[in-house]
Amino acid sequence: MISDTYVIAGRSFSRLRREPGELIGFLLFPVIMIVLFAYVFGSAIALPGGGDYSSFLMPGIFMQTMALTAVQAAIRTSTDMTRGIIDRFRSMPIARAAVLTGANLAELLLRLLGLAGMAGCALLLTNWSPHRGVAATAAGFGLLALFGLAMIWVGTFIGLAVASPAIADQATFSWLFPMTFLANTFVPTQGLPFWLRPVADWNPMSATVAGVRALFGNPSPSATHAAWPLQHPIGMSLAWSVALLAVFVPLSVWRYRKASPR
Numbered sequence: 001m002i003s004d005t006y007v008i009a010g011r012s013f014s015r016l017r018r019e020p021g022e023l024i025g026f027l028l029f030p031v032i033m034i035v036l037f038a039y040v041f042g043s044a045i046a047l048p049g050g051g052d053y054s055s056f057l058m059p060g061i062f063m064q065t066m067a068l069t070a071v072q073a074a075i076r077t078s079t080d081m082t083r084g085i086i087d088r089f090r091s092m093p094i095a096r097a098a099v100l101t102g103a104n105l106a107e108l109l110l111r112l113l114g115l116a117g118m119a120g121c122a123l124l125l126t127n128w129s130p131h132r133g134v135a136a137t138a139a140g141f142g143l144l145a146l147f148g149l150a151m152i153w154v155g156t157f158i159g160l161a162v163a164s165p166a167i168a169d170q171a172t173f174s175w176l177f178p179m180t181f182l183a184n185t186f187v188p189t190q191g192l193p194f195w196l197r198p199v200a201d202w203n204p205m206s207a208t209v210a211g212v213r214a215l216f217g218n219p220s221p222s223a224t225h226a227a228w229p230l231q232h233p234i235g236m237s238l239a240w241s242v243a244l245l246a247v248f249v250p251l252s253v254w255r256y257r258k259a260s261p262r
Contacts (some may be wrong), residue, residue: 001095008094008102012076012110029114031121033061037186038126048188051219054126059140059212060185061122062115063205066148067180069111070155071172073104077159078168081259100252104152111148115141131217140215143237147208150244157248160255184209184230201227204240211237 042053080086080103089099119141122128130137159168182196183189183205189197200206210233213220229236 001098001101004094004098005102005105008089008098009106009109012103012106029065029118031125033065033118034058034121034125037061038122041186045187047219048190052127054122055128056213056219057186058119058122058126058128059216059218060183060209062118062144062212063147063209064180064185065115065118066111066144067151067176067205068173069107069148070151070158070176071169072111073107073152073155074159074162074168074172075165076103076107077156078162078165079159081160082164086256086259096257097253100156100256104149104156107152108145108149111152112145115144115148128218130215132215136215136217140212143208143211143215143234143241146241147204147237150241150248153245153248153252157252157255160252160259179203180205189227189230198227202229204237204244206230207233207236207240209233 037057038054042057045053047053047056077100086099090096130140155168155172158172159165162168162171182200183203184200185205189200189206192200207229210220210230212218214233
């Protein structure tokens with residue numbers, strides 16, 4: 001299974017040679033996001049209690065990048081199903097679990113490459129930097145990687161469940177992108193209306209962003225927040241990621257076995 005997983009992952013990497021535009025997108029997207037939010041929006045946003053906004057912002061953008069991996073995973077999985085590639089894999093003497101695991105491993109590594117580029121741009125173009133040492137910084141990126149892996153499996157299930165890549169895009173992006181804003185990604189949740197604030201506080205993305213800020217030593221107005229998830233953000237982020245994996249990995253495998261040719 002391990003050997004087959006690496007073969008399937010290599011197939012995903014080989015696609016970059018035929019479609020170099022995707023790699024260019026990985027390199028340009030970090031710069032666009034940083035300039036748009038850190039310089040355009042950041043010029044008009046002040047944090048409660050003070051602090052540099054770009055240092056507050058970057059963990060949120062890192063999380064959004066990893067969360068949106070679900071969209072690409074859904075489109076990629078649905079495309080493979082539509083083109084009959086999954087059916088060909090089923091006819092081959094390879095481990096069934098390797099098909100999904102290998103593709104998702106490659107997806108995660110590609111997104112981590114984009115995340116590394118974004119972190120490098122942030123170090124060069126903004127005042128953001130980690131302040132708590134190598135171990136804590138590595139733990140922060142590990143938290144992002146785990147959350148990204150969980151979101152990839154969410155997207156994989158959606159891609160297996162819908163009929164076409166276009167529907168997979170709509171079924172993922174339409175709710176996921178707004179959810180990245182209904183969190184502490186770009187602004188603290190303290191200023192939200194009372195009826196909306198609990199949704200943002202218990203959003204898994206809020207816990208992940210707050211946990212990464214804590215590990216990086218970046219400004220976090222939620223440090224004195226009354227919401228339990230934001231008082232224990234690292235543990236809650238781990239719990240949310242593990243829970244998503246526990247639900248969507250078996251669901252994806254089940255759907256993969258039951259999926260009919262398209």
